[in-house]
Amino acid sequence: MTTHHTHVDDRRAKRNVIVLVIAQAIVGAQMPMIFTIAGLAGMSLASNPCWATLPISLTVLANTLIANPMSWFMGRYGRRAGFWLGAAGGTIGAVIGAYALMQSSFSLFLVGAFFTGFYQSAQGFFRFAAADTASDEFRPKAISYVMAGGLASAVVGPQLVKLTAETMIVPFLGTYIVVVILNLFGAVIFSFVDIPKPEAQAEAGHPAGRSTWEMLKTPTIAVSIIVAMTSYALMNLLMTSTPLAVVGCGFETGTAADIVTAHVLAMYVPSFFTGHLIARFGARQISALGLVIIGIAGFVGLMGVELENFFAALILLGLGWNFGFIGATTMLAGAHESYERGRIQGVNDMLVFGGVTLASLGSGGLMNCTGGNAQDGWVAVNLTMVPFLALAGAALIWLVLRPKDEEF
Numbered sequence: 156m157t158t159h160h161t162h163v164d165d166r167r168a169k170r171n172v173i174v175l176v177i178a179q180a181i182v183g184a185q186m187p188m189i190f191t192i193a194g195l196a197g198m199s200l201a202s203n204p205c206w207a208t209l210p211i212s213l214t215v216l217a218n219t220l221i222a223n224p225m226s227w228f229m230g231r232y233g234r235r236a237g238f239w240l241g242a243a244g245g246t247i248g249a250v251i252g253a254y255a256l257m258q259s260s261f262s263l264f265l266v267g268a269f270f271t272g273f274y275q276s277a278q279g280f281f282r283f284a285a286a287d288t289a290s291d292e293f294r295p296k297a298i299s300y301v302m303a304g305g306l307a308s309a310v311v312g313p314q315l316v317k318l319t320a321e322t323m324i325v326p327f328l329g330t331y332i333v334v335v336i337l338n339l340f341g342a343v344i345f346s347f348v349d350i351p352k353p354e355a356q357a358e359a360g361h362p363a364g365r366s367t368w369e370m371l372k373t374p375t376i377a378v379s380i381i382v383a384m385t386s387y388a389l390m391n392l393l394m395t396s397t398p399l400a401v402v403g404c405g406f407e408t409g410t411a412a413d414i415v416t417a418h419v420l421a422m423y424v425p426s427f428f429t430g431h432l433i434a435r436f437g438a439r440q441i442s443a444l445g446l447v448i449i450g451i452a453g454f455v456g457l458m459g460v461e462l463e464n465f466f467a468a469l470i471l472l473g474l475g476w477n478f479g480f481i482g483a484t485t486m487l488a489g490a491h492e493s494y495e496r497g498r499i500q501g502v503n504d505m506l507v508f509g510g511v512t513l514a515s516l517g518s519g520g521l522m523n524c525t526g527g528n529a530q531d532g533w534v535a536v537n538l539t540m541v542p543f544l545a546l547a548g549a550a551l552i553w554l555v556l557r558p559k560d561e562e563f
Contacts, residue, residue, distance in 0.1 A: 217272020226501025241277020403529025
């Protein structure tokens with residue numbers, strides 16, 4: 156089922172893309188800020204250092220749990236209201252986090268981290284919002300441009316951490332205050348989003364549209380979710396393990412940071428042309444290319460633990476994620492009607508980030524609990540990708556081989 160727009164042009168869509176790119180670049184900077192300092196702050200607050208990264212895990216978990224309700228809320232009250240709700244969650248989370256730092260309370264800090272997941276969930280819908288008012292031709296470009304805004308946030312966020320982390324007596328307190336300001340600024344930015352609320356009803360004879368289960372059984376939707384889950388979860392699996400592997404193989408922490416930076420650039424720089432590639436070659440083809448590139452990244456990782464292997468593997472991983480995830484998002488956006496998006500987009504993100512949560516938890520276990528050294532753990536991480544890539548690749552082939560009238 157493809158959505159056919161009657162827009163004469165894409166002026167409204169392009170205006171929304173500009174607003175969402177600004178939001179992704181500036182307001183979205185809070186996520187790399189949080190992920191940079193939450194573990195360090197947790198280390199200073201937790202009685203057991205093994206729990207240092209629990210705040211990050213709770214943020215991702217909240218994102219997973221809130222995705223479906225957030226999508227329902229947006230479906231009922233509109234994108235703007237949903238983004239405001241996300242900004243409110245981000246504000247509350249940062250305020251609680253700042254207070255927890257002043258009180259040296261780890262448990263309270265965890266509460267704040269959970270509320271941060273509300274904002275992360277809302278931000279995940281930027282890409283879908285970009286497609287809401289876009290024509291079929293402009294849709295993949297709109298999604299790609301908004302994803303490209305993540306490049307700016309990946310640069311702005313860490314720089315803000317450098318400027319604010321030690322500005323106050325309590326470490327990281329200044330950073331959390333800046334996060335509060337970013338969310339308040341976001342509330343203003345989101346007021347410029349111009350996306351109509353979804354239609355309350357479907358066409359005559361189908362007052363509620365397809366059920367969630369019916370949509371999940373739709374071949375194009377099912378395959379798009381599988382590809383998105385695989386692309387995002389495997390990217391997270393390998394990226395989370397990389398600093399442990401790099402340092403464990405004898406390199407400096409700064410070197411690990413440089414490798415991660417190269418990876419983040421590879422994730423977002425291609426977004427400036429991914430949409431054009433999808434418009435020309437198709438979402439399935441670009442998604443398939445993304446899976447192949449992720450597989451090549453794993454192969455390069457298995458070839459050795461020299462510095463060039465780490466750099467090449469992580470750069471390829473970022474590129475593969477970009478093609479796979481944006482391609483899958485475009486497939487999903489074109490496979491449902493506007494009145495169905497409140498259900499299926501939330502389920503999609505719940506499943507995708509549920510996979511990311513499991514990958515982030517499993518990454519450390521594979522690195523630290525398989526074999527006797529970092530090199531063995533790195534091999535285990537790369538080998539773990541094989542069955543999941545095979546599953547996603549088989550799903551895409553299955554979809555291509557089906558008759559076109561059975562795809563939706």
